Amino acid sequence: MAILGAIHPVLTAGLSDREDGWRLAEYEARGGYAALRRILSERIPAEKIIAEIKSSGLRGRGGAGFPTGLKWSFMPRGMDGDKYIICNTDEGEPGTFKDRDLLCHNPHAVIEGMLIGAYAVGANRGYNYIHGEIFALYRRFEDALAEARAAGLLGRNILGTDFSFELFAHHGYGAYICGEETALLESIEGKKGQPRFKPPFPASFGLYGKPTTINNTETFASIPFILNMGGEAYLKLGSPNNGGTKLFSVSGHVERPGNYEVPLGTPFAALLELCGGVRGGRRLKAVIPGGSSSPVLPAEIIMDCALDYDSISKAGSMLGSGAVIVMDETVCMVKALARLSFFYHEESCGQCAPCREGTGWLFDVLARIEAGDGRMEDVETLARVAGNIGGRTICALGDAAAMPVQSFLTHFREEFLYHIAHKTCLVPREVQWAGSGFHCADAGQQRAGRQG
Amino acid sequence: MLSEATYQKFAREVAKYPEGRARSAVMACLALAQEERGWLAPETIREVAEYLGIPPIAALEVASFYNMYDVKPTGRYKLTVCTNLPCALSGGSHAAEYLKKKLGIDFGETTADQKFTLMEGECMGACGDAPVLLVNNRKMCARMTPAEIDRLLSECA
Numbered sequence: 343m344a345i346l347g348a349i350h351p352v353l354t355a356g357l358s359d360r361e362d363g364w365r366l367a368e369y370e371a372r373g374g375y376a377a378l379r380r381i382l383s384e385r386i387p388a389e390k391i392i393a394e395i396k397s398s399g400l401r402g403r404g405g406a407g408f409p410t411g412l413k414w415s416f417m418p419r420g421m422d423g424d425k426y427i428i429c430n431t432d433e434g435e436p437g438t439f440k441d442r443d444l445l446c447h448n449p450h451a452v453i454e455g456m457l458i459g460a461y462a463v464g465a466n467r468g469y470n471y472i473h474g475e476i477f478a479l480y481r482r483f484e485d486a487l488a489e490a491r492a493a494g495l496l497g498r499n500i501l502g503t504d505f506s507f508e509l510f511a512h513h514g515y516g517a518y519i520c521g522e523e524t525a526l527l528e529s530i531e532g533k534k535g536q537p538r539f540k541p542p543f544p545a546s547f548g549l550y551g552k553p554t555t556i557n558n559t560e561t562f563a564s565i566p567f568i569l570n571m572g573g574e575a576y577l578k579l580g581s582p583n584n585g586g587t588k589l590f591s592v593s594g595h596v597e598r599p600g601n602y603e604v605p606l607g608t609p610f611a612a613l614l615e616l617c618g619g620v621r622g623g624r625r626l627k628a629v630i631p632g633g634s635s636s637p638v639l640p641a642e643i644i645m646d647c648a649l650d651y652d653s654i655s656k657a658g659s660m661l662g663s664g665a666v667i668v669m670d671e672t673v674c675m676v677k678a679l680a681r682l683s684f685f686y687h688e689e690s691c692g693q694c695a696p697c698r699e700g701t702g703w704l705f706d707v708l709a710r711i712e713a714g715d716g717r718m719e720d721v722e723t724l725a726r727v728a729g730n731i732g733g734r735t736i737c738a739l740g741d742a743a744a745m746p747v748q749s750f751l752t753h754f755r756e757e758f759l760y761h762i763a764h765k766t767c768l769v770p771r772e773v774q775w776a777g778s779g780f781h782c783a784d785a786g787q788q789r790a791g792r793q794g
Numbered sequence: 795m796l797s798e799a800t801y802q803k804f805a806r807e808v809a810k811y812p813e814g815r816a817r818s819a820v821m822a823c824l825a826l827a828q829e830e831r832g833w834l835a836p837e838t839i840r841e842v843a844e845y846l847g848i849p850p851i852a853a854l855e856v857a858s859f860y861n862m863y864d865v866k867p868t869g870r871y872k873l874t875v876c877t878n879l880p881c882a883l884s885g886g887s888h889a890a891e892y893l894k895k896k897l898g899i900d901f902g903e904t905t906a907d908q909k910f911t912l913m914e915g916e917c918m919g920a921c922g923d924a925p926v927l928l929v930n931n932r933k934m935c936a937r938m939t940p941a942e943i944d945r946l947l948s949e950c951a
């Protein structure tokens with residue numbers, strides 16, 4: 343299913359579930375490659391394109407929310423030699439599965455966005471780094487590239503102009519850290535994915551040491567639509583300083599988990615309604631609004647929150663990648679946090695001691711509490727260890743590991759204390775067991791119904 | 795020696811990168827070698843490194859850093875189940891428990907008949923379809939209820 347629901351869709355407008363809906367001809371029938379054709383035939387100057395993107399208020403969809411137009415303007419001008427443009431489809435942030443569906447249903451929007459980006463920053467080569475676990479979509483992207491090449495949209499002298507650009511697919515093979523942009527560059531160079539110190543930033547020293555721009559898949563896919571409708575119109579779709587629409591990947595305890603496209607600034611309550619509400623009519627407990635690395639928010643805060651960068655930040659969390667993880671009253675918050683901490687420990691690249699050692703400590707202490715062997719001072723130990731990781735590492739994986747711990751302790755401290763004192767979960771185990779729905783005899787049918 | 799077909803695929807991968815940057819193809823080539831051989835034995839890794847003109851240790855480093863490479867033999871079917879939180883909320887870890895019981899093995903183990911290896915996976919970018927599992931790194935299976943798991947296991951010859 344291309345998309346489960348939308349309000350004023352842009353990226354997913356007109357997508358069909360037909361088997362060949364992703365193909366070049368279908369994309370062109372939806373207005374695809376018109377922006378690129380116009381740019382090339384009218385020789386629109388790069389500065390003008392960057393200004394248009396700036397006016398759209400587009401902020402990076404990969405997690406950090408950095409303004410895309412501004413990022414593009416950092417690339418050195420009038421310099422000879424190779425420059426690169428890289429698309430980040432590593433999508434490993436737990437809860438996020440939007441870029442997968444973009445590659446599946448609208449790969450040419452990503453290609454056109456990268457082409458326009460390359461033109462604007464003066465890049466002659468590009469790569470799309472695709473999460474290894476979605477190998478079928480790596481193949482699909484290669485098929486889409488072949489279509490674009492055959493149509494003269496990639497390669498030398500694109501559409502008969504003097505603009506040339508080569509684009510290739512590169513796959514990951516199971517390392518969350520490679521979503522971090524400099525680890526991703528190391529990985530394309532054929533090395534272990536260990537992040538680099540910044541500065542120098544990729545715009546001056548990127549892939550193979552050359553100027554490089556890296557953006558998320560959804561960021562690139564938004565570019566052609568922005569240029570077609572105009573920056574101002576795109577900005578107005580969202581809320582001030584938070585232009586446009588955004589894909590939200592909703593997972594966990596809702597009736598219809600999946601991807602939804604809504605304008606930035608949409609109330610969380612409206613998104614929850616689009617998803618059919620909390621599963622089984624149960625009570626909402628908490629939501630992690632921007633992927634597992636963003637701080638958790640309890641129900642009463644998120645229910646009053648609008649979904650845009652600034653509102654979520656004011657509420658104490660982050661919009662991140664737009665991965666909304668919904669937890670209802672059947673969730674044990676200790677177990678939930680322990681699983682996240684296991685993830686960061688597993689995926690720490692091992693380069694920085696605070697992260698390598700600290701993530702291990704966090705997991706060990708949480709596992710001990712979960713197993714009923716916790717001590718009262720463990721809550722302070724967790725807070726101290728988390729505080730000693732954040733801000734002390736080369737990349738943001740350390741912060742990503744610390745923030746969930748700090749926020750779970752802030753909002754659900756009582757539940758941790760209960761777990762330690764009673765040596766078991768506050769939420770009875772059979773309630774947790776039922777919560778996942780796995781053993782429900784009719785679960786299969788219910789979910790099959792959701793498909794249709 | 796790896797097959798001619800695999801070498802042809804290697805050449806296609808190397809061609810994606812600029813002159814003198816063959817090392818960039820190491821991830822794709824190791825994945826292709828594993829696809830042919832089932833796992834990456836030291837001599838397979840060495841063969842890939844020689845083809846790319848890089849030190850064998852550089853290829854080994856990559857093979858051991860990224861989770862989807864197998865530097866130890868696995869069963870004919872490697873099943874990787876995602877148990878990360880978003881999936882666990884919709885049955886990911888319960889699906890893993892179910893598989894452990896059915897196969898009689900723990901994570902990281904292989905059944906005595908060398909048919910199945912069970913692995914604990916991290917987010918595969920498919921959390922809305924939980925429970926999800928990956929067969930031999932390539933085939934993503936979604937909404938794996940007990941009945942679907944039973945069917946998958948019986949289809950594995």
Ligand SMILES: Cc1cc2nc3c(=O)[nH]c(=O)nc-3n(C[C@H](O)[C@H](O)[C@H](O)COP(=O)(O)O)c2cc1C
Nearest residue numbers: 402403404430432433434521522523557558561738
């Ligand atoms: C540990 C870690 C993992 C990340 N994973 C991803 C990812 O999977 N996809 C992504 O686009 N950005 C990811 N990022 C953010 C990138 O470093 C980078 O900011 C982003 O790709 C820039 O694109 P944007 O400006 O279009 O958002 C990650 C960052 C960190 C620290």
Ligand code: FES
Nearest residue numbers: 876881917918921
């Ligand atoms: S958490 Fe399992 S696929 Fe994302």
